[in-house]
Amino acid sequence: MEAFVSFLDSAGEGMAPWIDTGKFPTLVAILAYAAVMFVSQAAAKRGVHIPIRRIAGLDALDEAIGRSTEMGRPVLYVPGIDEIKEIQTIYSMMILRHVARKTAEYGTDLIVPVKDSVVMAFAEEAVKQGCQDAGRPDAFIADNVRYLSNEQFAFCAGVAGIMNRERPAANIMLGMFFAESLILAETGYESGAIQVAGTAKQHQLPFFVAACDYTIIGEEYFAVTAYLTREPGLLGTIRAADVIKGIAIALLLVGVALATYFADVEGETWFTTFQRLYG
Amino acid sequence: MKREIPILLTVLCGLAITWAFFSPYGPSQAVNDELLAWGTVLFSVAFLLGIGNLVRISLKQISSGHPDRYYKALLLLMLFGYLGVGISEIHGWFGITEGDNLRRDWIYNRIFQPLQATMFSLLAFYIASAAFRAFRARSMEATLLLVAGAIVMLGQVPLGDQITGGLASRWLAFLMSYINAAGQKAIIVGAALGTLATGLRIVLGLERSYLSE
Numbered sequence: 001m002e003a004f005v006s007f008l009d010s011a012g013e014g015m016a017p018w019i020d021t022g023k024f025p026t027l028v029a030i031l032a033y034a035a036v037m038f039v040s041q042a043a044a045k046r047g048v049h050i051p052i053r054r055i056a057g058l059d060a061l062d063e064a065i066g067r068s069t070e071m072g073r074p075v076l077y078v079p080g081i082d083e084i085k086e087i088q089t090i091y092s093m094m095i096l097r098h099v100a101r102k103t104a105e106y107g108t109d110l111i112v113p114v115k116d117s118v119v120m121a122f123a124e125e126a127v128k129q130g131c132q133d134a135g136r137p138d139a140f141i142a143d144n145v146r147y148l149s150n151e152q153f154a155f156c157a158g159v160a161g162i163m164n165r166e167r168p169a170a171n172i173m174l175g176m177f178f179a180e181s182l183i184l185a186e187t188g189y190e191s192g193a194i195q196v197a198g199t200a201k202q203h204q205l206p207f208f209v210a211a212c213d214y215t216i217i218g219e220e221y222f223a224v225t226a227y228l229t230r231e232p233g234l235l236g237t238i239r240a241a242d243v244i245k246g247i248a249i250a251l252l253l254v255g256v257a258l259a260t261y262f263a264d265v266e267g268e269t270w271f272t273t274f275q276r277l278y279g
Numbered sequence: 280m281k282r283e284i285p286i287l288l289t290v291l292c293g294l295a296i297t298w299a300f301f302s303p304y305g306p307s308q309a310v311n312d313e314l315l316a317w318g319t320v321l322f323s324v325a326f327l328l329g330i331g332n333l334v335r336i337s338l339k340q341i342s343s344g345h346p347d348r349y350y351k352a353l354l355l356l357m358l359f360g361y362l363g364v365g366i367s368e369i370h371g372w373f374g375i376t377e378g379d380n381l382r383r384d385w386i387y388n389r390i391f392q393p394l395q396a397t398m399f400s401l402l403a404f405y406i407a408s409a410a411f412r413a414f415r416a417r418s419m420e421a422t423l424l425l426v427a428g429a430i431v432m433l434g435q436v437p438l439g440d441q442i443t444g445g446l447a448s449r450w451l452a453f454l455m456s457y458i459n460a461a462g463q464k465a466i467i468v469g470a471a472l473g474t475l476a477t478g479l480r481i482v483l484g485l486e487r488s489y490l491s492e
Contacts, residue, residue, distance in 0.1 A: 023301050033472075034479055041485075083322075087474045090481065094488045117329030118322060143336050147329035151391075153398035165347065179402065186405040189412075200470030202463050210413035211405075218466040222473025225488070237480065241472045248468065 036243050041236030050235040057196055057214035058227045064170035064194045065102045074109035074144075075099070076168035078159060078184065080175020080199070081115040081152060084122055088200055088221070092175035093119075093126045095224050099172060100130025104139040112145045113162060115155040120147045156180035160187040173197040173212075174221065177204045185211035198224070286484045293482030333358070361386060430454055 019027075044050055068075045077099055079092040096112065103110040112127060114120045124145045131140040148158035160183065163171065171188040173181075174197070181197075181204040188195045189211055197208040198216025208215045216224065219241065226234035268276070292314055299311030337351040345351070364382050371377030414429075416422040433439030434451025443450075480486035 018304050019302050027301055030475070030479075033475060034483075037476060037479065085318075087477050087481075091477055094486075097488060117325040117327075117332075120329055120332060121325065143339065145332075146336060147332040150326075150329070151395070153395045157394075157398050179399065182405050182409060183398065183401055186409055200466070200473065202466040202470070205466065207409065210409045219469030219473045221470070222477055233480075233485065237476045241469075241476055244472055245468070 033240065033244055037237055037240035040239040040243065041233050044232035044236035044239065050239050052223060052227055052235070052238065055216065055220050055223070055227060057198060057216040057220065058224055060194070060196050060214040061099065061172065061228075062102065064172065064196055065099070065106060065108060067194055068103075068169035069106040069108045071169040073167055073169035074111050075103055075170045075172065076159075076162060076166075076188075076193070077110060077112045078171070078173040078175070079112065079114060079119060079123060080173075080177055081155060081180065082176035083116050084118045086176050088176040089116075089119060090122075091222060091224070093122045095174055095228075096123060096126040097130040097133070098225065098228050100127040101133040102130075104131040104134035104136040107136075107139070109141070110144060111162060111166065111168065113148050113155070113159050114145065115148065115150060115152070117147055117150075120145060152178065152180055156183050159184055163187050163191045163193070167191055168193050171195045171197075173199075173208070174216070174224070175199065176201055177208075182207040182211060188212075282487070286487060290482065290484045297482060330358070427454060427458075 040050075065075055077096055079096060080086075080089050082089050084090060084093075100110055110127060112123050114123050124142065127145055128137070128140045131137050146158075146162075149155045162168070163184075164187065168191070171184075171193045173184060173188075173195070177184075177199050178201070181199070185195060185197060185208055195212040196214045196216070197212040198221045199205060199208065200218050200221050202218065205215065205217055209217075222241075223238050225231075226238050295307075295310050296314060299307045302308075334355065337355050340351050341348045341355075361383070364386065367373055368375055368379050368381075368383055369377070371379075375382075410428065413421070414425045416425055430447065430450045431454065433443065433447040434454075439447035439451075477486065
């Protein structure tokens with residue numbers, strides 16, 4: 001083992017090592033997660049049933065789009081304000097494709113304001129593909145995917161303007177948001193739209209919970225496509241995340257127990273040790 | 280090949296950048312730096328796409344007599360006007376000293392910054408209206424939200440300790456350090472696992488819905 005580590009530490013005379021051995025635990029964790037993910041996906045494709053609990057926010061997506069169709073008003077989809085390199089934004093594009101398919105099926109307009117030019121290109125493609133999935137390529141309107149601004153509050157002002165002028169009946173805000181989240185949510189509430197918001201950014205969740213009708217919280221956000229499509233590969237990914245979470249919880253409990261057991265000072269009871277460590 | 284080549288490019292670039300995170304070996308870092316430089320160039324070029332989209336939609340609304348046509352005209356005036364000011368300052372045109380940023384800075388500091396601050400300040404009013412709507416005891420969860428909100432608000436101001444005999448700040452510290460922190464960490468762990476799973480699927484070429492088919 002030592003020989004292996006010293007090999008990794010020395011790619012050659014005067015050269016940086018092959019692998020930063022300090023990051024070994026991270027690499028092992030990622031490989032373990034990938035292994036669990038592949039096993040879960042294989043099980044799902046073989047037909048093993050993987051249940052997903054009901055998520056109200058995801059059921060509400062169809063309801064929101066249906067409401068817009070009945071009222072003859074558009075659906076507004078805000079894919080967050082971060083760049084395409086953020087995983088939440090990429091995931092938002094996948095969800096946008098599903099939403100575009102639904103709106104194309106129902107014949108409802110879909111407006112997608114974006115903050116980043118590259119995201120705009122992805123959004124256009126996602127909406128176009130969604131319309132094609134629905135068998136309605138003519139439903140794609142290029143002018144409905146709108147680049148507003150690269151500045152945070154200029155984009156926020158633009159979206160607020162769309163909400164006030166075009167009065168969408170449904171606002172779907174899924175992606176990475178920052179300080180503008182409450183402004184968007186409150187403006188949408190005042191315009192009378194049904195609002196479904198979701199993000200994995202924990203600092204913005206309270207604002208969405210307070211101002212929106214339905215909120216998709218944290219890891220539920222990454223279950224959206226699996227929930228909507230029930231594709232075995234995606235369900236397997238959700239199962240893998242649950243397995244890893246279970247392992248992490250077990251390791252945490254074992255770690256806490258061991259740390260508490262070995263931390264006692266002579267003369268202390270276990271209760272006073274616990275108080276000293278965690279009080 | 281229309282699908283396979285983009286997937287192959289995604290897998291190769293993703294694996295190269297992921298490997299560069301774990302390996303400080305010179306060639307690994309060189310590949311990583313080169314890919315990031317290419318990405319920067321692509322992002323810069325993509326600005327033109329965004330500006331093209333903005334100009335096209337604005338011109339269409341101006342020419343069609345849309346009610347917002349005057350705002351669209353102002354938008355285009357500011358966009359190209361600021362661009363022109365910046366370029367003339369960089370190159371020293373029209374008698375401007377080359378490299379002088381005075382006019383650009385003036386427009387940015389006197390127009391854009393106050394507008395940005397105005398939008399940000401709306402948060403203060405929206406927080407009050409959202410809290411007024413959300414903090415109502417119509418269900419168990421809403422009641423818990425109300426009680427937690429009241430504790431946090433009382434604990435943040437000196438008056439809270441005066442009213443509660445010093446208990447407000449202690450309750451706030453307990454709430455934020457244990458209950459809130461535990462909840463936040465749980466969300467962070469869940470989101471991190473979701474991010475990792477989606478990232479792995481994209482990097483390994485298993486997730487293709489972001490590609491047009």
